[in-house]
Amino acid sequence: MSKTTPHSIGARVLHALALAAFVAFALFPLFWLLKVSLTPDDLMYGEGVRLWPSRVTLDHYGSVLRHSQFPLFFRNSLIVSAATGLLATAAASAAGYAFSRFRFRGKAWVVGVMLVSQMFPLVIIVAPIFRLLAPLGLTNSLTGLVVVYTAFNTPFAAFLMQSFFEAIPKDLEEAAMMDGATRFQALRRVILPLTLPGLAATGGFVFTAAWSELLFSLMLNSSAAVSTFPAGLLGFVSKFSVDFGQMMAAGVLALLPVGAFFLVIQRYLVQGLTAGAVKG
Template identity: 75%
Template sequence: MMFVLLLTQTFPLVMIIPPVYRLMAPLGLTNNLMGLIVIYSAFNVAFATFLMQSFFDAIPKDLEEAAMIDGCSRFQALRRVILPLTLPGMGATLGFVFTAAWSELLFALMLINSDSQKTFAVGLLTFIAKFGVDWGQMTAASVLALIPVCIFFAVIQRYLVQGLTAGAVKG
């Protein structure tokens, strides 16, 4: 199963855009931010699953069994024991997925046409004219684009550092 998930990541995005557009158009998800949310979620599932697998593999099965001996059901053991131990991994995964979605340009450029629905990355392209680039305004807009990312990483920094080191070693 993991092989199939990873295999989906090998296709170039340029090759995937026409079929995705043909799927999204009849559903009314073109020129709509909900369509981008669906696309970004679908394309980041494989990476997030691959990244989180190492964190779940690092948790000993004995912890779950001990929680079940203490009276927890399987779901309670997952919620009270396993998930809190994977919070650093979730923080690291969330950081990578958020950055990928925030900086993605190709799908947003192809699926969104109206100015009111454009993402920040597509909006930065408006500073590029046919015969020149307005470097001052583009740089100012790029700095503004970094502010939400910096705030996001400041909030998850603790989990990100723990997660990047914890999932790398098993045993």
Template identity: 45%
Template structure:
């Protein structure tokens, strides 16, 4: 065991530790200030939404903006629509990417390399370049102004990344685990669902998060596909608070706070699986 003097010699000088913490706290404050500013705007009365005073919270806070947003505006309808679309995109993206990535990782077939390069090539172009051709395809299928058409649009743009993500994760899982399962009597599908998928939970979590975020905060595609106001998602609904001559900043700020809540909840829930999935199913007893 090292002597106390040797242990104390390894400690960092107190002034250096204090300086490092001060720098970190400074950058944390810079990151949190925009969030606190939005919170302050959402709590200010309607006659003083913007101010030159340096205050984290207003002197006379009010929840009028939240009340109006929840009970006088169709905010809950917009959130329901966004949840429906985001959930559909997440489930479809994870299901297709998990199977497609497995096929690219484990099977060798004619055209495999070309398909992989084609999928990767689509990531070189922004999604807005695909807006016109995908819109024409959805219009031909009669899916304009439907959640199904919007889901198809989002899934098609998110799948290239998701498939490559899952393919790379499957490559890290030894094929010998599947072979052992096959020897024990499992079919290929059983080996995939009982052995490979539990080990691939971290990759599935990343795929789910990416798919969810692709649909949750997207505006341009939704503005082209959805035309009925009753089908507006959150980005389209929040855009209605902005007019040519004025903007309802209180509602905007309150909506921004509430919109971030489902994202934080989803991330917290999936982060538990991300940590736990690293060790699940890796040891055969």
């Protein structure tokens, strides 16, 4: 790697170009989101293809925050995502610990069923889930969403937590047990503090997944009072026009919490995804 032959310089330039192209491709829609959210209505179509409008405005943000129901959707999303993050992470930690540490009958089956549950396109099961939740009073309710999101996010989160637990040597909890701790005390005093980054990463992952979920939010809830923001975004589409400016401004606002969250946890997330692989 340290040798700088013409060949390797060429290869590195190509490598950098490929990366730059990928990043540009991936981030351009986000840039467009920001650009449109700042474009005044009168320039929306006139300067539609310009990379940056000749005038920018924060009017769209103002009207989204003051005159739309977006703050309500935002609050609903926050409640649903936070609750889902907490519940799914708690369940996933327990399951991940069991997968990592215990041998029990039917373990392979449980893991298999959890994997299979990840394979269905969710569209297929929206209708049956609606039929199940309706008599329970869980449609048009934030609780219903929390239940569904927790159920669908726990399997992957459990595998993620398992890989974090695998990275912690069994010797540590055995040492704690020799030192007079029960298994649960060993978990609480030795393993849990070491898994905090893993818990944060898993929690963040689930939070983000719930935050941006549209399908169930749209199908299970019809009342605006319990809409989450992805469903709420559709409210900017009316029969006759689409208010792109406000819709994009709302999108940028919705991006902020997850963006900040991901910035904090991304290091741990990558660590967790590779921990199991490296250990073999």
